[in-house]
């Protein structure tokens with residue numbers, strides 16, 4: 020049972036692939052809070068057909084868009100405004116993909132065409148989304164735009180490979196566009212740096228189970244789940260966070276501020 024935190028608000032949610040996706044959980048949580056939205060994903064991901072289940076549960080329409088295509092994004096924002104009957108109040112960018120990670124290329128032998136794809140899909144697409152919204156004047160004043168990041172933007176996690184650079188780009192774009200959109204339309208732009216989460220993108224990183232367990236041990240509250248993340252995103256879309264912008268918000272159970280824990284000391288004792 021929701022609290023109508025997002026009553027009357029309209030949005031676009033990118034990146035719901037299946038029921039494990041952070042975007043999937045967010046769509047359900049936003050729906051519960053009274054928000055209305057369109058769902059979108061890359062045409063190839065939509066072929067799985069799963070998203071239609073979610074669309075039905077949320078009363079949402081699905082609009083295909085490759086987040087690297089400006090033409091697709093223009094169509095997405097234009098159609099979303101038509102379907103929802105007005106300008107947009109919230110956008111979730113929940114997109115990540117690295118061909119180098121997917122194909123297990125070592126960091127010292129990256130394929131640079133793939134590297135550029137990683138940056139485009141997982142980083143630059145965030146700029147494209149906001150530039151499209153600005154050009155179409157698609158955002159309402161006091162709107163909220165959120166993208167999902169990971170702490171590998173600040174600290175090295177070897178298997179995260181070129182996704183670390185993509186997340187650094189993403190977080191930097193949030194600051195630069197956050198400044199611009201704040202001045203232009205009082206729209207806020209933030210990234211949420213989420214704990215390791217068992218999703219298709221997450222478990223695609225080799226050694227994921229080990230760093231999931233490590234982060235669990237290193238976080239006083241434990242790892243934040245996808246459902247926890249969805250609830251945080253709801254708050255970021257609500258009017259209770261109107262003055263928060265240009266931030267990378269840690270949503271990690273305390274991981275990023277912890278040096279070591281008793282659990283790890285016990286584990287490492289000889």
Ligand SMILES: NC(=O)c1ccc[n+]([C@@H]2O[C@H](COP(=O)([O-])OP(=O)(O)OC[C@H]3O[C@@H](n4cnc5c(N)ncnc54)[C@H](O)[C@@H]3O)[C@@H](O)[C@H]2O)c1
Pocket residue numbers: 033034035036037039040041042060061064084085086087112113114115116140167168169212213214215216217218219220221222
């Ligand atoms: N799972 C984790 O451990 C974790 C931790 C921190 C941050 N994140 C971030 O959360 C976000 C969501 O990932 P998730 O964990 O829910 O996994 P997921 O695999 O469910 O979602 C990733 C989504 O990106 C979409 N996508 C890929 N290429 C695209 C393109 N060209 N255009 C449009 N969409 C495209 C996929 O279709 C998929 O829906 C990503 O930014 C990811 O990096 C995940």
